[in-house]
Amino acid sequence: MKIGELAERTGTTAETIRYYEQKGLLPEPERTAANYREYAPEHERRLRMIRNCRTLGMSHAEILELLSAQDSDSDDCSTVNRIIEAHLEHVQEKIRVLQQLESALHTLAGQCSGANGTDACGILKGLTNRLAEPVHPSAHRSGADDLHR
Amino acid sequence: MKIGELAERTGTTAETIRYYEQKGLLPEPERTAANYREYAPEHERRLRMIRNCRTLGMSHAEILELLSAQDSDSDDCSTVNRIIEAHLEHVQEKIRVLQQLESALHTLAGQCSGANGTDACGILKGLTNRLAEPVHPSAHRSGADDLHR
DNA sequence: CTTGACCCTATAGTAACTACAGGCTTCATA
DNA sequence: TATGAAGCCTGTAGTTACTATAGGGTCAAG
Numbered sequence: 333m334k335i336g337e338l339a340e341r342t343g344t345t346a347e348t349i350r351y352y353e354q355k356g357l358l359p360e361p362e363r364t365a366a367n368y369r370e371y372a373p374e375h376e377r378r379l380r381m382i383r384n385c386r387t388l389g390m391s392h393a394e395i396l397e398l399l400s401a402q403d404s405d406s407d408d409c410s411t412v413n414r415i416i417e418a419h420l421e422h423v424q425e426k427i428r429v430l431q432q433l434e435s436a437l438h439t440l441a442g443q444c445s446g447a448n449g450t451d452a453c454g455i456l457k458g459l460t461n462r463l464a465e466p467v468h469p470s471a472h473r474s475g476a477d478d479l480h481r
Numbered sequence: 482m483k484i485g486e487l488a489e490r491t492g493t494t495a496e497t498i499r500y501y502e503q504k505g506l507l508p509e510p511e512r513t514a515a516n517y518r519e520y521a522p523e524h525e526r527r528l529r530m531i532r533n534c535r536t537l538g539m540s541h542a543e544i545l546e547l548l549s550a551q552d553s554d555s556d557d558c559s560t561v562n563r564i565i566e567a568h569l570e571h572v573q574e575k576i577r578v579l580q581q582l583e584s585a586l587h588t589l590a591g592q593c594s595g596a597n598g599t600d601a602c603g604i605l606k607g608l609t610n611r612l613a614e615p616v617h618p619s620a621h622r623s624g625a626d627d628l629h630r
Numbered sequence: 631c632t633t634g635a636c637c638c639t640a641t642a643g644t645a646a647c648t649a650c651a652g653g654c655t656t657c658a659t660a
Numbered sequence: 661t662a663t664g665a666a667g668c669c670t671g672t673a674g675t676t677a678c679t680a681t682a683g684g685g686t687c688a689a690g
Contacts, residue, residue, distance in 0.1 A: 334637075350638090355677085366687080367638065381609045413604065417590060431576060434569065440537075440565055444558055455561050455565055456558070494648085516668085535646090541646075
């Protein structure tokens, strides 16, 4: 199977597949005489797993951990459990932060009647003042980290 | 006020302030004879607003819109309202996506007893199979977009 | 024998910073 | 007055997970 077919079968692009190979997520396949990548079914399985993990929002580092836990079958799957649980907590933390942003934005949106000049706008005033509290001072930075783009 | 003081007063770093200047979010300040940036109170107000917007998860593009709406005081503040509402919807969409991930991860985490070998692990099996449905097929990509890093 | 679809490598761009490297300036202290 | 630390300057490279070229080779059909 060449790269285009693999891409289509897994809902990816050839560029992304080559990128995963370069980053060590996907092992290098055989090459044809014309230097084309030739993929085996095992590559498809692995790529599918990578894409599923990405759909679940995991980072490459997390995925690499999962893959190497899978590869070393001496390992029991408590490692796998740990990784999933940790990722679940990341997701839950992001949800909490976003919900606090949501309520802050709600409050802000209510502060403007809508037809004033900008110099009287409650929203702009609210944004210019010192904000109540950063969302989560326990974290090492301001709190809305990790959720842009 | 020099850059270090401004950084401290606003909870930023000098690097970030210079970066905002370079990106056009913060206007270039005067320079001293030694070529040091010399900031006026207006710079501090503007920087505080930028940081608040960032804490609320807004992109630079959104912030630029807000700032230029503020600058053109001929404008009424319906523009400001629109930007905030749009951003609120972005945040709500992210929350929805993350909550779906959360439930998918919960399901996955329940599929492993914890002490098997990795070749029998329900989590790994689940990750290798075709995933039920991407989180939001209406979006142009898989659904967990926009929430990595 | 040429056209078009595919494949290859290598490089640059995205967002919003962060972290140097290498070099001035300023200020307090010895 | 010398010196050392702290602060400032510019410019560049690194981060994440891709995406998008540029410039070229390969292959099957007509």
